[in-house]
Amino acid sequence: MVFHSPNFLVFFGLLLLLFLFVKKWRLAILAAGNIWFYGSSGLGMLAVFVAVTALVFLAVHGMQRPGFRWLYIVGLVVPILNLVCFKYTLLLLETWGSLTGLPLGPMEQFASSLVLPVGISFYTFQLLAYLIDVRRGELEPTRSFFRFWVFISLFPQLIAGPIMRGKELMPQVDAIQEKSIRWQEIKYGMYLFFVGLAKKILIADPLSLEVNEWFAQGAAMSSTDAWLAAYGFGFQIYFDFSAYSDMAIGLGWMLGFRLIENFRSPYISADPSEFWRRWHISLSRWIRDYVYIGLGGNRKGAARTHLNLLAAMLISGLWHGAMWTFVLWGGLHGLLLILHKLTLKLNRWNWVERLRSFWLYRVVAVAVFFHVVTWTWVFFRAQDFTLAMDMTAKMLAVDWLALWQTPMFMLMVGLYALHLFEYGLRTKEALFSRVWHWVPFPIRGVVYAGFVLAILYMLRGETYDFIYFQF
Template identity: 65%
Template sequence: MVFHSPNFWIFFALLFIGYALFRKARIAILAIGNVIFYAASGWGMLAVFLFVTIATFLCVHGMKKSRWLFWVGILLNIANLVFFKYTLFLLDTLKEITGLSVGIYDSLASSIILPVGISFYTFQLLSYLIDVRRGDIVPTTSLVRFWVYISLFPQLVAGPIMRGDELIPQLDEIQQKKLRWSEIKYGLFLFVVGLLKKIALADPIAEIVNPLFAKGDAISSVESWIAAYGFGFQIYYDFSAYSDMAMGLGCILGIRLILNFDTPYLSASPTEFWKRWHISLSRWIRDYIYIGLGGNRKGPIRVQFNLLAAMLISGLWHGAMWTFVVWGGVHGLLQIVHKWSLKLNRLGWVEQLRKSKVYRVFAVLVFFHVITWTWVFFRAQSIGQAWDMTVKMIQMPMLELLKHPELVWMAALFLLHIVEYFIRHYEHKASKLWHYVPFPVRSAAYVLIVLVIFYLQKGEAYDFIYFQF
């Protein structure tokens, strides 16, 4: 089920009624609701998910006496992810390197189906195992609570990736939690914002972007930039839409999920970008990969290696294609170069310049275009296509781009991104200002939004991009 479908709205309405009426049964209601939600993607996928969850729970509680069970849990989760997500990728790579035909490839290609949300729930299970091993959290003794933590339907399919100490304590108190109208209203606001991002922005942008990337080698230099701009906004509005809707559903249920996006295209550096883009994944990679490899504790050369390795893994996490690996590697190199550039701050005038607002604006605009270029590798069907578009983007005549009619829409989307920044960072003030508007006017606006949603729902609906990861 997808959040922007009538089936989901009916599912959530029925679940919420039971959730609100029967406090003592809330954990059971969520547990059953998660099963129903995930079963909609396939009973086989649900069986795999349940098996891995139960096995991990048993490993967590057995590793106090048998420490080797920690590695059993780690290997089980990694093997599950690798089998379903990377088997065909590895066999295909082997075939290209050796030139040998792998007989089992065709049968596997027709039988392996990627379980929905496997990358997200695998990282959540791995972090739980590691946190318990480190002594950062005390494991829950309730298998049902553990299942609800891992499979909580608002964030199950595309995050945010929650830690055990962030979500399980909330579940422990869920029966005593009083549902407040203020939280329900805020949750509805977030859900509607996410819904509008998805159906009014991300999906229409896809109708521009998809035909351009489908042109392959025939795409022009100007179209390459428009496709890159468009996909950058498409993936942002699509993924942040899901995250907003997930946070909104959580608020309605009295559960706080972490913020996953903070207007990332207003970042002035690679480091800042990854603090504002897919925040839950960024901190997972930092805490369990980068720091696990040694972080910045083992000298400058090792720091650069750790950064590059962490971003390569991040790229591979996104998809079983070499384009994703290159995309992650490019971001790793960008972070390394940025760290090198920080040494220039030893010069006082450089440090002062970087603190100025003029430099900030300039850096944001430049880095936005760097990020825009990197999206070509994320979206392209092959490294060859991405490289061809890169060459064309470098050779692009600036005047032709400025004359292109779609550029106006791209500029408008960037301005909307700036507006979103102010609304998010001055949310309380914006809310107060909105409530100064007379009630009849506000009511008319709410009715108009509902009508717009129903009207846009009639068009072609696209799945969320991150469902494939």
């Protein structure tokens, strides 16, 4: 069940009415709603999800008893094995077959038949974070499996995040039955939901048609097409994934939950560190806190710090998908982070630090780094390594003047301008709201109606799942 489907809108409307007016049963309503929402993807997937959640819950409580600390390892292994089995079995078998030359036959057929449970990467990371936080003493575990289930399976963020920590969301779950939800919160949640819906339906989905056509050319694409394909996918994945996050956060507001911000205008970043503070924020901090710091962080010298960074980003790439191109994409970002750390040593010269604080330097740095990120998206989207390298070679040899003169390039400029507008809107949201409410209500009503009608019209055609559903 996807957020931009009529089925979901009916489901959520009924659930919200029950949630608001039957206050003492809120937790039960959420628990049942989570089961219904996830179960619509398949009862087998639901059974696996419930089983893994229950085993981690038992491990969390069992490992605190004397002589049972080994259950912590069990709690780690169960969700990781579940993820590996469904997501990486085929990749591992194909890699083993290519290295050894041995025929795999039935094993490969079995692996190909496995259906990836929706949201498996996200709920796996949320379960692992909860387990590790309890082990570190940063979180007191709940004694109620019922509440734990509501926390892990909360449907607004279940399928594609944001990835929430126990200390952030469990207190909200515990307090939800007593929480008073004001009309202003519901209205703000509706605003975020419809902003996300517009980004998905009006921008990401139409753009995906163009991107698919560019990449479908394969090695036949020109250097101009290679850049347009990379630009297009960069904007498609941003508007698609940030749309889901906006809608999830908006649903949370309407239900009285505060989910964390997952995107903060990433394409205005001037360097890789800033990019990962703005892009998929919940995953970035998960990788930082549980992989990078877990490996030692920056506590064991410069060489080990760089190695830890690279390892963390390789894992981030592998998390995104069962293809070696994803691992390479993560590795490229790891190398960019290492290079950036090395260049920070130049700040010991005062003139370098002053130059980097100058506004014109930032403009140039943003423009350059945006194109570097655009190039890395090629490895994320290309069907294989050969195509990614072919596109890279063509992008290096592009005729920039010819590219800038194409009508589609002006579309990309317009999408970047829209990205900048969204940044201004989010940073000055209160001011924009006051100005907007100075507009007479009849005019605002016409705009609202036109906006809703445009979305409904687009929903009549073919719609697409969110990109991150496959992860």
